Amino acid sequence: MGKRIVPDIVVARLPLYLQTLKQLQREGEYTTSSNGLGKRIDISAAQIRKDLSHFGEFGKQGTGYAISYLIEQLEEILNVNQVWDMALVGVGFLGHAIANFRGFNSHGFQVKLIFDNNPTVIGSNIAGFIVQDSNKMEEIIQEHNVKVAMITVDSDHAQEVADRLVKSGVKAILNYAPVTIKVPEGVQIQYIDPIIELQHMTYYLD
Amino acid sequence: MGKRIVPDIVVARLPLYLQTLKQLQREGEYTTSSNGLGKRIDISAAQIRKDLSHFGEFGKQGTGYAISYLIEQLEEILNVNQVWDMALVGVGFLGHAIANFRGFNSHGFQVKLIFDNNPTVIGSNIAGFIVQDSNKMEEIIQEHNVKVAMITVDSDHAQEVADRLVKSGVKAILNYAPVTIKVPEGVQIQYIDPIIELQHMTYYLD
DNA sequence: GTATATAAGTTAAATTTATCACAAAAAAAT
């Protein structure tokens, strides 16, 4: 039946389900239920079942879900039954931390290219990668057919970098710069911004 | 009329409005409109007006919003017309990056305490702070009356650290560990997890 | 001075999202 249109808010919850299933698996569990899974992450059992029902039938009445099977299925749905090469643009403290993060690999991603425009860091080795000149970004990204990128440059340069990434064929951008970026239709963008999250919380504090 | 109950989804958008208004201000603008603001961040003008209407009347027909005034008001609503001291627990690469991040200060936050359990880093100086022994976390956090904390320890220790933070009086936790954490009623929690965001995007890629 | 354009705040409508409740199926208990 192909990929029907699924609400984005549903898609956004799938990675959390996947993460939690993997954790259950690490804890030695083999099966779980919409109820058991939901308790873990404070999501109702009905919602989990409804969400999954957009993609097929993965459970069994009376027993629930076979964890390894549901993981497989979710990985396929989310297209992480493969490893996406990523480009990282900007190697300040944050870029450094991301380059050295060992958590991507087992979840469908790996850093492949690192860029910066600062001559003092270009050519240096970070987490096993030679930092490349961001002037050659378009060329190198195209050559390596990289489709996913992370931006950790400062706010003033984030839009320009994003534009160049898009030109190079990048289709998904994770932006750490605290600024909204415009991308064309068909290019995905997500934001990571601690200040946004902190201010969201302080609303509820006195 | 006090603080009526405002949908959390509305509250979640306010920090983005604030961020964008500050940016407009840096660009030299003095006024904006729901339309102008919305265009920047791909949110409809009606939604911005509706969101703001939960908190009062901040604009003027015909002209729109005075940026500096709206910034002031949003800062008050979000309780960032003050500076919140923060504790940072865990000083790996990521903790390092956060400790050195210069962006918190102008948005209502500052790192005040840094903790780790690794004897080789305890006592060392990071971004001007002496890393403290996490065994003394409760005591020191209470003493400094810190209400906001960031967790950058590994997944296996995140819940335990969160529990101890809560015991110490922390009321808002920003968790960077890729695991869901349980906190009691009245304690705020938010997550930052690049893998979740990346997988959300790869759903839409082929 | 009058007409036109801009734009907030709000009420109503439309849409989206989440919950509920139940039939069907499997497993466990008696």
Added chain:
DNA sequence: ATTTTTTTGTGATAAATTTAACTTATATAC
């Protein structure tokens, strides 16, 4: 072997959220 319990997937219902439309006010153009 039958009853009870667990649990899925789903259609119906309820709730939440967004959009649209409208009234009022201000500013600008003529």
